[in-house]
Amino acid sequence: KAGVTQTPRYLIKTRGQQVTLSCSPISGHRSVSWYQQTPGQGLQFLFEYFSETQRNKGNFPGRFSGRQFSNSRSEMNVSTLELGDSALYLCASSSTGTNEQFFGPGTRLTVL
């Protein structure tokens, strides 16, 4: 089975721009969670999608949003980028009703 894939792997943007990141979960997994990883804050939960619906949301501003498609692929969007948004963005997929999360390689976003 193919693992979780994320595109693009690297992005460089400037302040004020917006960005869209994509995540394809493991085949059959319907839950996708997004995380922001930074050296200072560690792994922080952004939101979780299940069957095209946002099921849970972490403590991030409204500039961070996401969606999930009928094939379980998910995208997250960050609008009006700030320098502090520079981070590794990870997505993880889970099978229905299970605890185990499987992470993708991440998208490294740099905001200049």
Added chain:
Amino acid sequence: GENVEQHPSTLSVQEGDSAVIKCTYSDSASNYFPWYKQELGKGPQLIIDIRSNVGEKKDQRIAVTLNKTAKHFSLHITETQPEDSAVYFCAASKGTGGFKTIFGAGTRLFVKA
């Protein structure tokens, strides 16, 4: 709020020695405790996990122990190898998916050949 404390932040061992990483959690409702290994340029990889109804679990050179009363759990790696060098994260979860999962700050393990 809920948190997970992880120690040490950095650990350096000689190849062949054992490495132990410890975590303490605050939410007594947590019932699932995974450990992840993250290598440079990669996402975290689940290496072992334990549920609250089990005290110990072993998989080849790695083992995890859980003390629910004290609310702490540990990762033990025996016969360490250079390829074990990575950042290790513990986490505590009380539900499915990512929302109810709290991660530790990570331990950078160096295994010297």
